[in-house]
Amino acid sequence: MSDCARGQGTLIVVTGPSGAGKGTVLGRALPALPHIHYSISATTRKPRPGEVDGKSYYFLTHEQFRAMIDGGELLEYAEYVGNYYGTPAKAVESELARGNDVILEIEVQGALMVKSKRPDAVLVFIIPPRFSMLQERLHNRGSEPDDVIAQRVEKARQEYKSGDKYDYIVVNDNLEDAVRELSAIIISQRCRTEKRMDLLTY
């Protein structure tokens, strides 16, 4: 019961290979879900056009990021294609304690780190219907050179090997279906008996 005390929110980790569309699916699902806190990651990668510091990410220098690692201020962090990505722990813990669910949208490496630290976290792996569609989608996005895309695809292959570590798999083929599935997974966590033991009073 320690992690599931009355009123404690659920930590939900949404991950998946680059090109699976996890950001798009989440962006469509979140507005309809109450009591949800979307955790903003810190990263050392450069902002893409349209990304805003403190909203898309906290954009940090390598030095700033290392200081957070050393200070134990990150719930997880991962290096990916030469950059760091991480989750500041403080906001996550306080939102969970307030009874809100917290969504992390993070890379696979970090997701597995969260699961090992907090086995009560719910891991959702978003993938396309077929592996071959990943490379296709990355090319169509057109934001990265071919060698970076090749690195991402090889990374995805490794990530699929850890697939059995995830609690749920959402298939992003039709966007509406994917949004429906992800929303259902999030809503259903609140209905788990261990979260609602107080309702069994008679």
Next chain:
Amino acid sequence: MSDCARGQGTLIVVTGPSGAGKGTVLGRALPALPHIHYSISATTRKPRPGEVDGKSYYFLTHEQFRAMIDGGELLEYAEYVGNYYGTPAKAVESELARGNDVILEIEVQGALMVKSKRPDAVLVFIIPPRFSMLQERLHNRGSEPDDVIAQRVEKARQEYKSGDKYDYIVVNDNLEDAVRELSAIIISQRCRTEKRMDLLTY
């Protein structure tokens, strides 16, 4: 993996005390859910006005019901306020094998029997926000004498004691919210990783 082979549906057991409104919630949730088979129970109780044999229930004599018990043709059965209720196993198994989810709307005693036989079954307990509302709702239904209602309330008290055996609790306060929660629980089962291992091919 034996119970979770590719394409195998999920057995979902919806239960709860009399007066919790499980029939109403399910009735509203089912039409929007594809690939769902609603299992029709057999019972020895007399039809209520409007109930149709083979649709609401299979209405059987005590002799017919006992023959099904003796023949091992029931997935579960329970005696409740002097009558038998049970689930014919054959249709359930064939629908699961076809990849459809199967919903059983049954009494608590039978639900626990299913869970002990099939630990992969998902048990959902539907209850009102407060225990005291059960008696109130049963009175308002007006279909049964006071002593039968008193029996049902005492039975409900026992059923609450087994509450921790359920996987999920749905609170039926606002009907729309209850329908949303039950639907989410059902949809999320299809996204469990063990049901979608075939999608991890790379």
